[in-house]
Amino acid sequence: MKDKLLVWLSGDVLHFCMSHFLNKKFGYDINAIIDVPNKPKIFFQNQKFVDFQNVWYFHEHLKDLSKKPNLDYLKKFEKEYDINLQQLAINERIFYRFNDFYNFSSDEILNILEYECRLFEEIIDKAKPDFFLTPLTAFHHHQLFYEMCRKKDIKTLVIYMSKFGHRCVISQEVNKLDFEPQLNSFESMGRNFNELLDNFQSFNISKQIDDYKKSFGGSKLTKIQAVSNFLFYNYSTNKTHYTYYGRKRSKVVLNEIKKNNLVRNRKSFIDKKLLKKIPKNYKLVYYPLHIEQERNLLIAAPFYINQIELIRNIVQSLPIEYKLIVKEHPAQETREWRNISEYEEIMDIPNVFLMHPEVSSNEILKKSSLVITIGGTSGLEANFYQIPSIILSEMDYSVLPSTEFVNNIQDLPEKIKQSLQKKVVADDLDKFVQLYQKNSFEFDYMQFVSKYCGSFYYNGNLLDAEINAKDMKSFIDENQEIILKVTNEHIKKIEQFKKLSSK
Incomplete structure (x- = not known):
């Protein structure tokens, strides 16, 4: 059959x-x-x-x-x-x-x-x-x-x-x-952290994303052809498609103009106000912002959509000697960046440093003691820099002993204290790399x-x-x-x- x-x-x-x-x-x-x-x-x-x-x-x-x-x-x-x-x-x-x-x-x-x-x-x-x-x-x-x-x-x-x-x-x-x-189904190959990091960086997902961003959208000619097709050739109203409701041709064109202006103004604010150098002489916990309007939040983590409120919860859960370093996601540009008021609200939270999207995440990781993420790749990447991590939604790398899944936000203060004491074990990471490559x-x-x-x-x-x-x-x-x-x-x-x- x-x-x-x-x-x-x-x-x-x-x-x-x-x-x-x-x-x-x-x-x-x-x-x-x-x-x-x-x-x-x-x-x-x-x-x-x-x-x-x-x-x-x-x-x-x-x-x-x-x-x-x-x-x-x-x-x-x-x-x-x-x-x-x-x-x-x-x-x-x-x-x-x-x-x-x-x-x-x-x-x-x-x-x-x-x-x-x-x-x-x-x-x-x-x-x-x-x-x-x-x-x-x-x-x-x-x-x-x-x-x-x-x-x-x-x-x-x-x-x-x-x-x-x-x-x-x-x-x-x-x-x-x-x-x-299971991790224990694999035997460590005895690789040290430098070898494991080299292996991880050989599959550099950040470079993959950068290459994609460069190719996406194409040349000016391709964009002109797309606009020409949209404006002059059999515009489809998609009346049965709820995702297209209200999308009259004139509204779409005006909205694109508006979005281009927003990107320009918001990027100007980002360049002027967000930090481009990592603050020195501080104990740091790192939270990378997730892209808005994406499934990683809307579908995978619906109770963490308000990232500003989450940042407040993280800050109030930190030991007194720690600061929170927050970095804008470079790909947020594809969603016209965030409202300027959101950046200002994050910057107003005590003990928070808001970093420019072009600051190297690797450099932030090297200077951090802990990474907290809703469910991104940073929680895994931290382990290759010998830094423990906390994740707020279950991920495939939560099998690592140095990564802690926190199901209840009220448990965060205690989990942060515990995670700051954890050490990443090279053999565990070695086993995970093998496990992941096999699957x-x-x-x-x-x-x-x-x-x-x-x-x-x-x-x-x-x-x-x-x-x-x-x-x-x-x-x-x-x-x-x-x-x-x-x-x-x-x-x-x-x-x-x-x-x-x-x-």
Whole structure:
């Protein structure tokens, strides 16, 4: 009996390319949820690359938002699936806080949730998938379906970038390795801290991000072509797509002008006011700011969205002789930086140094006694500098004895005292490096994103763009080796789950 696969297809074409080989080369039956704007939707309606069993175009099923939502149904759904719908909704960037074009009413949000829940129940009932293959969830509806699959014991294969650059992980839960591998299953290779740091830096994720930022957006000509396409060629209103509500052409253009001005003004403030030299002669604890509007907070750590309040909680938990050093994330520029008032509020907190985004994180680590992070790579990186860390959401590197997961913020003062006494053990770190490399594989996801953005989306400047079948064929042919490699990694994971379930 063939395994039944369900894939989530979006602007990220990786899973469509994999579906081509999974279907045509390996004979899998594939169902698909397609979550794209109107123009790329035309490609999916006419494509011949994959013989899908069933296809659901997500946005087609969100219809009348003016009706009264059925709260009894939603209440029953929450109880059956044990999913907090309010949490998903309040942390949806399109519904609240980050939407420049439309203000959703409470009933509109509840109606959208109701349509989604009913649709996803129908999909699971009809497709009856054995495995759900998906990129990292970014919006609430994607996360909702993922959580429903988990509740229904459908094996989920989520691909995401590892903490080591140019590598990826496939697992059921993000930042949690499958099958609970243990450090003691590995023997230390006897590497010292210098050797371990050299190894970590050879997979430099910061450089990988920098390379991606340089390629993203492309040349001025590409940007002009994207603007021209947007302004003059068949502007799609995407009336059924709630993510596009209120996005009239004139509003979008004016908003882009406004955002460019904001970036300029905020960067000017950052350059003038944020510290560019690390303060000397202080005992320091390091907290790196997370990017706003990203899943790492909105989905993965919804109770830590207010980072200013978290900074206050950290400061009041520090021993009296310590200061907190906070650094802006360089990639926050992609979200127009933060409001100037937020920087001022952080700078006004006693015993806090706010650092410029261009200050080297490595240099801060070298001068810190402890790193506290919600769930970023810095908590792992600290260990390579022989510095313990505290994380506020569970991560795959929490298996390290020198990394402490704090589940209750009220425990932070005591956990900080304990962590400051911890020593990082080279053998533990050596074992973790082996563990992680065994449970990940080489794949530069960011480079792949840059490639398909260049091929289909004007280097990321326009996502509602038509996709040409000839261009897709060329893209698949040119990248066949790497696509097949990632496809085989998914098949390998499928076989691991099947072997485990047969025992």
